[in-house]
Amino acid sequence: MKIAIAGSGALGSGFGFKLFQAGNEVTLIDTWPDHVEAINTNGLEVDFNGEKGTEKIPAFFPQDVKDTFDVVFVFTKSMQLANMLEAIQHTLTEDTKIICLLNGLGHKQTLAKYIPVKNIFMGTTVWTAGIDAPGKVHFMGQGPVELQNIDPNEKAAAEELVEMMAKAGLNGQYSDNVVFSTWRKACVNGTLNVLCSILDCDIEELSKTETCRNMMTSIITEFSLGAKVEGVTLDVTETVDYLMDLCGKVGPHYPSMHQDLIQNHRPTEVDYLNGAVAKMGKEHGFDAPTCQIITDLIHAKEDLLGIKR
Numbered sequence: 001m002k003i004a005i006a007g008s009g010a011l012g013s014g015f016g017f018k019l020f021q022a023g024n025e026v027t028l029i030d031t032w033p034d035h036v037e038a039i040n041t042n043g044l045e046v047d048f049n050g051e052k053g054t055e056k057i058p059a060f061f062p063q064d065v066k067d068t069f070d071v072v073f074v075f076t077k078s079m080q081l082a083n084m085l086e087a088i089q090h091t092l093t094e095d096t097k098i099i100c101l102l103n104g105l106g107h108k109q110t111l112a113k114y115i116p117v118k119n120i121f122m123g124t125t126v127w128t129a130g131i132d133a134p135g136k137v138h139f140m141g142q143g144p145v146e147l148q149n150i151d152p153n154e155k156a157a158a159e160e161l162v163e164m165m166a167k168a169g170l171n172g173q174y175s176d177n178v179v180f181s182t183w184r185k186a187c188v189n190g191t192l193n194v195l196c197s198i199l200d201c202d203i204e205e206l207s208k209t210e211t212c213r214n215m216m217t218s219i220i221t222e223f224s225l226g227a228k229v230e231g232v233t234l235d236v237t238e239t240v241d242y243l244m245d246l247c248g249k250v251g252p253h254y255p256s257m258h259q260d261l262i263q264n265h266r267p268t269e270v271d272y273l274n275g276a277v278a279k280m281g282k283e284h285g286f287d288a289p290t291c292q293i294i295t296d297l298i299h300a301k302e303d304l305l306g307i308k309r
Contacts, residue, residue, distance in 0.1 A: 001024050001025070001070045001071055001164060002024075002025045002027075002067065002068075002069045002070045002071070003016075003019055003024050003025065003026050003027070003069060003070065003071045003072070003073065004026075004027045004028075004029055004065070004067075004069040004071070004072045004073070004088070004091060005019075005026065005027070005028050005029060005072075005073050005075060006029045006062070006072050006073065006074045006075065006076065006084050006088055007029070007030065007074060007075035007076035007077075007080070007084060008028035008029060008030040008035070008039075008059065008075065009030065009032075009035075009075065009129075009131060009137075010129035010130050010131045010137045010138075010139070010256070010259070011075050011101075011125075011127065011128075011129040011139070011256075012028070012030075012073065012075030013028065013039075013044055013046065013129070013131075013137045013139070014046060014048065014127070014129045014137060014139030015073055015075065015101075015170065016028050016044070016057060016073075017044055017046040017048070017053070017055055017057070017139065018048070018139075018168045018169055018170055019164075019165075019168045019170075020055050020057050021053075021055065021168070021169075022164075022167050022168035022169070024164070024168070026057050027057075027058055027059075027060065027065065027067060027069070028044070028057055028058065028059040028060070029059070029060055029061070029062055029065055029084075029088065030059060030061070031061060031062065032134070033061075034134040035059070035131075035134045035135060036059045036060065036061060037134070038133075038134035038135025038136075039057065039059040039134075039135045040058065040059050041135075042054070042135055043055055043056045043057070043135070044056075044057050044059075044135060044137075045135060045136045045137070046136075046137055046138070046139055047132075047136075047137070047138040047139065048138075048139045048140075049139070049140055049141070049142075062084065062087035062088050063087060065088065065090075065091050067091060068091050068092065068093050068096065069091055069092070069093075069096055070095075070096065070097065071096070071097045071098075071099060071161065071164075072088070072091070072092065072096060072097070072098050072099070073099045073101065074098060074099070074100050074101075074102060074111075075101065075102070076102070077102075077260075077267075077269055078102055078103065078104040078107065078269040078271075078272035079267065079269065079271070079272070079309075081102065081107060081110050081111075082110055082113075082114075085110070085111070085113075085114040085115070086114070089114065092115070094116070095119070096115075096119060097119050097121060097157060097161060098111060098115050098119055098120055098121065099121050099123060099147065099161060100120065100121070100122050100123065101123045101124060101125050101145065103185065103186070103189045103193075103256070103269055103272070103273070104186060104189065104269050104272030104273055104276065105182070105183075105186055105226075105272055105273070105276040105277075106272060106276060107122070107272075108120065108122060108150065117150050117151050118150075118151040118153070118154055120149075120150045120151075121147055121148065121149055121150070121154075121157075121158055121161060122147070122148055122150060122178050122182065123145060123146050123147035123148065123175070123178060123181075124145075124146050124175075124178065124181040124182055124184070124185040125141070125143070125144075125145045125146075125185075126141065126143045126144075126185065126188065126246070127139070127140065127141025127143065127145070127170075128140050128141060128250060128253055128255070128256075129256075130253075130254065130256075130259055131259070140250075140253070141171075142171070143171065144171045144172070144173040145165055145170050145171055145172050145173065146173050146174075146175035146178055146181045147161060147162050147165070147172060147173070147174060147175060147178070148174065148175040148176070148177075148178035155174075158174060159174055162174050179230060179231075179232055180232050183223065183226075183227045183230070183232050183234060184234070184239065184242075186223065186273055186276075187219075187220055187223050187234070187239055187243065188243065188246065189255070189256075189257070189269070189273050190219055190223060190273040190274050190277070190291070190294075191215070191216045191219050191220065191243055192206065192243065192246075192247070192250075192255050193255040193256060193257035193258070193269075193273070194219075194257060194270060194273065194274060194294050194298060195212075195215060195216075196254065196255050196257070196258045197255075197257045197258045197261045197262060197268070197298060197301070198294070198297055198298070198301070200258070200262055202252045202253055202254050202258075203247050203250045203251065203252070203253050203254075203255060204247065204250075204251050204252040204253075205252070206247065207244060207247035207248065212244070212247075213240060213244065216240045216243055216244070217236060217240050218290045219274070219290055219291065219294070220234065220236050220239050220240055220243075221236050221290075222277055222278075222281070222286075222287075222288040222289075222290055222291045223239075223277055223291075224236050224239075225277075225280075225281065225286040225288065226276070226277040226280045226281070226286075226288070229280055229284050257269065257270070257298075261298065261301060261302065261305070261307075265305045265306070265307055266307065267302060267307050267308070267309045268298055268302065270294070270295050270298040270299070271295065274290075274291035274292075274294045274295045274298075275291070275295040277291040278291040278292040278295055
């Protein structure tokens with residue numbers, strides 16, 4: 001298949017690398033000049049679960065792409081999604097499938113402004129990645145990459161996309177309830193990402209703090225109220241147990257928000273995580289004070305670091 005990775009940062013580069021190795025024709029699209037130049041000069045170097053490899057995959061700025069594609073994975077930051085979709089409109093045909101594995105909430109509505117619903121496929125992944133230098137990333141994971149069609153008539157297309165990912169070693173799985181999985185993934189990012197960023201620690205260090213479970217419980221209690229608005233039931237205790245178990249599996253990894261905020265002084269996705277829950281609380285009449293203060297703390301840190309949102 002002809003595949004584009006729209007947003008070829010850490011996670012996007014990792015997916016592009018694996019899909020290319022599986023025999024697909026892959027194009028990387030990104031807006032970071034140093035990263036694009038390094039990939040085109042030296043190839044994309046990926047440390048995948050401890051095994052390093054380099055592949056010569058073409059990389060472009062969005063406006064410079066001339067091809068059209070069968071499939072486009074969007075891996076931008078949440079706040080960059082609309083701009084990327086605007087920039088790559090010329091690469092999309094009436095049949096181009098869009099796979100969205102972004103962190104956060106509310107992306108289906110953004111996608112639907114630019115793409116026919118029949119071409120939108122929503123998913124989640126718990127795989128992790130980081131950029132070590134321009135053109136060099138590490139990519140870790142073993143769990144499933146869940147995917148579901150939005151249009152009920154497109155299940156066969158979703159299953160074909162799942163098979164494509166499975167053949168690339170990305171553990172593609174069809175989901176019958178991706179909305180639940182999206183909320184569960186948002187719980188991961190709304191706890192591990194924000195707490196590691198505020199405390200300036202990695203996930204393993206966070207899990208060893210005496211107050212880790214209490215902090216997670218407060219956050220997930222509010223996320224469960226937001227999920228309920230969308231007809232999703234989140235068991236708070238079970239979700240916190242899942243998060244604590246995940247901490248042990250991930251180990252000493254700095255999550256993406258820490259990489260953005262603390263390490264690289266870039267704006268964060270907090271408005272699409274805890275901020276989204278706090279906003280839902282105001283709109284639907286439930287209290288979300290923990291999510292509000294977390295959102296305020298992250299934005300305050302952005303301000304202190306001179307980061308423009």
